[in-house]
Amino acid sequence: MELRRISLYLALFAMAVCLQCSDAHTMRRRGTDDADYDDALMGDEATDDETQNDADGGNEAEEEDTPPETIVTLPTSYNVTVGRTIRLECKVSPNNGPVIEWHKNGHRLFMGGVKYPDLEKIENSERLTVTNTSHDLFIADVRASDSGTYRCQVMQFEPVMIEHQVSVQEAPRIIRFTASDDGTVVEGSDLLLTCDVAGSPPPQIIWSRENSAGNVRLQESDAVFTLNTAFIKNIHRDQAGKYYCYVFNGLGNTQAERTVKVLHKPHVQVHKTVVNSALGVEAILQCSTHGEPEPAITWYKDGFIIDGASTQFVITREGLHSNLTVTPKEDQDFGTFTCEARNSHGKHNKSIELVQRPVVEGVELEGNKLSWRVHSHQPLQQLELQLRDTEGTVTTVNVPVPETKGHEYEVIYVLDNVNPGKYEVVVKAKNNKDWSRESEPIVVDYEAMPMPIQTASVYHGNAHSIRPASSVVLSTVFMYLLVRMF
Ligand SMILES: *[C@@H]1O[C@H](CO)[C@@H](O)[C@H](O)[C@H]1NC(C)=O
Numbered sequence: 001m002e003l004r005r006i007s008l009y010l011a012l013f014a015m016a017v018c019l020q021c022s023d024a025h026t027m028r029r030r031g032t033d034d035a036d037y038d039d040a041l042m043g044d045e046a047t048d049d050e051t052q053n054d055a056d057g058g059n060e061a062e063e064e065d066t067p068p069e070t071i072v073t074l075p076t077s078y079n080v081t082v083g084r085t086i087r088l089e090c091k092v093s094p095n096n097g098p099v100i101e102w103h104k105n106g107h108r109l110f111m112g113g114v115k116y117p118d119l120e121k122i123e124n125s126e127r128l129t130v131t132n133t134s135h136d137l138f139i140a141d142v143r144a145s146d147s148g149t150y151r152c153q154v155m156q157f158e159p160v161m162i163e164h165q166v167s168v169q170e171a172p173r174i175i176r177f178t179a180s181d182d183g184t185v186v187e188g189s190d191l192l193l194t195c196d197v198a199g200s201p202p203p204q205i206i207w208s209r210e211n212s213a214g215n216v217r218l219q220e221s222d223a224v225f226t227l228n229t230a231f232i233k234n235i236h237r238d239q240a241g242k243y244y245c246y247v248f249n250g251l252g253n254t255q256a257e258r259t260v261k262v263l264h265k266p267h268v269q270v271h272k273t274v275v276n277s278a279l280g281v282e283a284i285l286q287c288s289t290h291g292e293p294e295p296a297i298t299w300y301k302d303g304f305i306i307d308g309a310s311t312q313f314v315i316t317r318e319g320l321h322s323n324l325t326v327t328p329k330e331d332q333d334f335g336t337f338t339c340e341a342r343n344s345h346g347k348h349n350k351s352i353e354l355v356q357r358p359v360v361e362g363v364e365l366e367g368n369k370l371s372w373r374v375h376s377h378q379p380l381q382q383l384e385l386q387l388r389d390t391e392g393t394v395t396t397v398n399v400p401v402p403e404t405k406g407h408e409y410e411v412i413y414v415l416d417n418v419n420p421g422k423y424e425v426v427v428k429a430k431n432n433k434d435w436s437r438e439s440e441p442i443v444v445d446y447e448a449m450p451m452p453i454q455t456a457s458v459y460h461g462n463a464h465s466i467r468p469a470s471s472v473v474l475s476t477v478f479m480y481l482l483v484r485m486f
Pocket residue numbers: 077078079167
């Protein structure tokens with residue numbers, strides 16, 4: 001017993017070192033009947049009180065005089081939302097002015113109204129108070145960091161204590177959402193997105209990207225994720241767009257967005273590579289570009305920059321698109337027009353030929369039906385189709401020129417009476433200026449013709465019947481056998 005008493009004295013003495021002497025003294029005066037405690041605190045065995053108690057014969061007598069305090073309050077779990085004030089109760093009985101210590105997660109905060117140094121480590125520690133009318137701990141303006149285990153302990157010979165759990169609930173908040181290089185990265189470099197969040201329970205993050213491909217959630221294959229970052233290695237222009245950090249916990253959700261630009265050299269596309277026109281007929285040459293930063297667009301005619309002064313050329317621009325409107329006044333106004341896009345990362349161009357000769361487009365073969373279009377502002381004089389076999393023998397077919405109201409001719413020609421074999425088919429057209437270029441050859445293979453074809457027939461109720469090659473079957477076979485070449 002004596003040994004235990006001495007060790008308690010030592011422990012309490014050590015504690016006293018961190019307290020102001022004056023505070024301790026006040027306490028001693030207030031709690032004269034809690035002699036054990038006071039003496040321990042002061043380490044002063046020679047006080048009158050102590051002498052008297054010792055004379056009474058020690059512990060047993062003392063415990064009879066002052067029955068030990070018990071804590072009436074039951075351990076409680078407090079769920080509290082951020083910003084509120086909570087009162088952690090610690091009701092003591094018989095409450096003969098005991099000294100109460102409050103701890104948080106094992107660190108001492110208060111002894112009575114006196115503060116321990118550990119208290120200062122709490123954010124805005126003045127929010128925590130213990131009143132001298134009760135022993136309860138008040139926490140005002142609760143923050144997420146206030147979550148933890150709080151212990152109320154009565155300082156007496158046989159200490160008693162209870163523990164409360166405080167769980168602070170906070171709807172998620174995004175503190176900041178940042179992108180490396182301020183969201184403007186060069187293609188091929190890396191992008192780091194950081195989404196700093198607050199909330200309790202800790203919110204979860206979902207990353208997504210929105211661009212012309214839609215709004216898609218980032219997958220493990222797109223980025224490397226940590227708790228609050230997404231890392232995209234070797235970024236591609238397709239990965240530019242609006243990035244979203246969406247955060248949620250049981251109390252709510254919120255999101256933030258960041259635009260990411262991927263710098264890259266421009267790319268040019270033209271609507272048509274050859275355009276037919278005639279003297280005095282307006283032609284619109286259309287050019288679209290991509291590029292980050294937005295490229296400058298320059299038009300050239302036969303390698304020379306077109307300036308704004310010329311009346312037969314008008315340049316318009318809307319965002320990434322540019323039109324060059326040409327109204328040729330003389331033959332020299334036809335030629336090669338080049339659309340060039342340029343930015344800090346490079347340049348790219350595509351050319352459009354403006355011609356008076358016919359332009360053949362959209363050649364298609366469906367079954368044995370060949371169709372194409374011809375543009376010509378001058379009336380067409382001749383239409384020709386050529387079949388070139390593997391020996392190089394050319395069979396020329398004159399195709400009748402169809403009627404047209406404008407300058408576009410729709411031509412359909414059915415290939416029949418053709419000997420079995422493999423052919424390249426090209427078409428061309430002539431107006432009073434010149435012949436068009438030949439169309440890209442289409443390869444036609446008649447080798448398998450006109451063999452009878454075995455089909456699974458549903459018409460005759462006999463899956464093994466052999467039908468002769470009818471025209472229906474023939475066109476189907478054509479579709480399989482004809483290979484388009486570019
Ligand atoms: C406190 O919150 C936790 C987690 O959100 C929950 O499991 C528990 O039931 C809540 N307790 C009370 C008393 O609301």
